[in-house]
Amino acid sequence: MIISAWNVNSLNVRLPRLLDWLATARPDVVCLQETKLEDHKFPVADLATAGYAAHYIGQKTYNGVAILVRHTHDVRDVAFGIPGLEDPQKRVIAATVAGIRIIGVYVPNGQALDSDKYPYKLAWLKALAAMLQVELAAHPQLAVLGDFNVAPEDRDVHDPAAWVGQVLVSPPERAALQVLLDAGLTDSFRLFDQPPNTFSWWDYRMLAFPKNRGLRIDLILLSPALAARCTGSRIDRNVRKGEKPSDHAPVLVDLREP
């Protein structure tokens, strides 16, 4: 079983590439971020033809998340948002798929350390931690997937010195991510030996992708029971190539049957 996450940066623009990727990678579950689509515009029929059921919550211009599930799997208990967090931004969707609790997240960017959006990001991550504590207690088999907008460590940053003082790498953000890890979740990417300088996002500007000047900010966190089933964790870097790519590449994990 393959579960995955991809920030598509507009599903309207990226639908053809998403359909290509689904046919090639054949994931069982995909969490999408930045769909930027109101619900009545979600391409349900195209995805059904491709073999996927879609669950989604979106808005115009910004944010928007979805969970796509291959028709061979059952889906239960779809939920939206973070309980107790009043937030008009559509950033969280959850569902139980084949007995696995899937939580797709699009963590706020934060914009800059002196922006109002930065404390919002930190408060948001704190609320997510509280939600995950409850979800973990209820679902031993749990995965949190998506765009975390935090590079966990300096080895996840192409040039750590150049990023000092910026969002995505600041110590408070990393500490907020560490709270999730301390709750028992594992960054699946680090369960395995990985090539150095493996990233999931590259700026559109300044030839960042051909120069591999990127960050690893798209993560799949696994509960202990699910980490025990994980046989691989990878980033599909090729998806960042070619015409009209998203600035993010998909991240995937392979899970053996329980």
Add this chain to the structure above:
DNA sequence: ATGGCAATGTTTCATTGA
């Protein structure tokens, strides 16, 4: 030295992203 690229709606610019 703060450039540049992409997407969107408020559209021929401003805002946001990361």
